[in-house]
Amino acid sequence: DGGITQSPKYLFRKEGQNVTLSCEQNLNHDAMYWYRQDPGQGLRLIYYSQIVNDFQKGDIAEGYSVSREKKESFPLTVTSAQKNPTAFYLCASSIDIEGILHFGNGTRLTVT
Amino acid sequence: AQSVTQLGSHVSVSEGALVLLRCNYSSSVPPYLFWYVQYPNQGLQLLLKYTTGATLVKGINGFEAEFKKSETSFHLTKPSAHMSDAAEYFCAVSDRASGGSNYKLTFGKGTLLTVNP
Numbered sequence: 001d002g003g004i005t006q007s008p009k010y011l012f013r014k015e016g017q018n019v020t021l022s023c024e025q026n027l028n029h030d031a032m033y034w035y036r037q038d039p040g041q042g043l044r045l046i047y048y049s050q051i052v053n054d055f056q057k058g059d060i061a062e063g064y065s066v067s068r069e070k071k072e073s074f075p076l077t078v079t080s081a082q083k084n085p086t087a088f089y090l091c092a093s094s095i096d097i098e099g100i101l102h103f104g105n106g107t108r109l110t111v112t
Numbered sequence: 113a114q115s116v117t118q119l120g121s122h123v124s125v126s127e128g129a130l131v132l133l134r135c136n137y138s139s140s141v142p143p144y145l146f147w148y149v150q151y152p153n154q155g156l157q158l159l160l161k162y163t164t165g166a167t168l169v170k171g172i173n174g175f176e177a178e179f180k181k182s183e184t185s186f187h188l189t190k191p192s193a194h195m196s197d198a199a200e201y202f203c204a205v206s207d208r209a210s211g212g213s214n215y216k217l218t219f220g221k222g223t224l225l226t227v228n229p
Contacts, residue, residue: 004155010150033216040121040222041221042202042220042221042222042223043156043202043219044219044221045216045217045218050215056204058216072214090155090156092155092156097162099144099146099206099216099217100146100158100161101148101156101158103155103156103157104152104155105153105155106153106155108153
């Protein structure tokens with residue numbers, strides 16, 4: 001079955017450590033996105049990529065970095081510069097010009 | 113820039129009752145509008161979308177929404193709630209002005225629907 005795989009589902013890190021969240025898709029979609037979800041805040045866009053080797057900052061990119069070396073993969077690194085990294089992170093992809101997003105099941109990151 | 117406002121962060125209904133979740137948007141261009149549903153600890157799934165044409169849009173699981181340009185609204189309804197409808201619902205608008213072949217979505221803050229037996 002085609003879909004988006006995010007791993008791991010739960011991730012725990014100590015403050016000051018960088019951590020990388022994985023996102024892989026086999027839908028052959030060009031565009032991929034990272035959203036952050038906090039209770040009562042909805043989804044906020046961190047980074048997005050419309051094509052391999054190209055990506056753009058979203059609304060809350062500070063403290064995050066991404067790469068897009070392959071069409072299938074869009075890993076997100078949460079750096080120590082992110083002041084409040086504990087959150088639920090969702091990866092999505094899209095091929096539809098009407099903007100339909102296909103989501104993974106998310107990674108819940110806890111930093112203590 | 114576009115924005116989305118969902119009125120009511122929490123809506124509670126009885127099983128069998130009407131479900132009404134409210135969404136208002138602002139957009140500088142004719143919008144594409146979406147409703148997504150999220151079950152606990154999962155990603156979002158598309159319920160329905162409006163792009164052009166008929167303003168009453170039918171989606172999965174018996175949900176529908178009506179695009180009202182004069183009211184800048186896209187409210188989600190279901191005639192009879194089921195226990196399985198309990199979830200969080202997100203309204204979203206597409207940034208068609210961003211260019212390129214794919215568009216960013218701006219999401220509302222979500223409405224948690226509780227269904228009481």
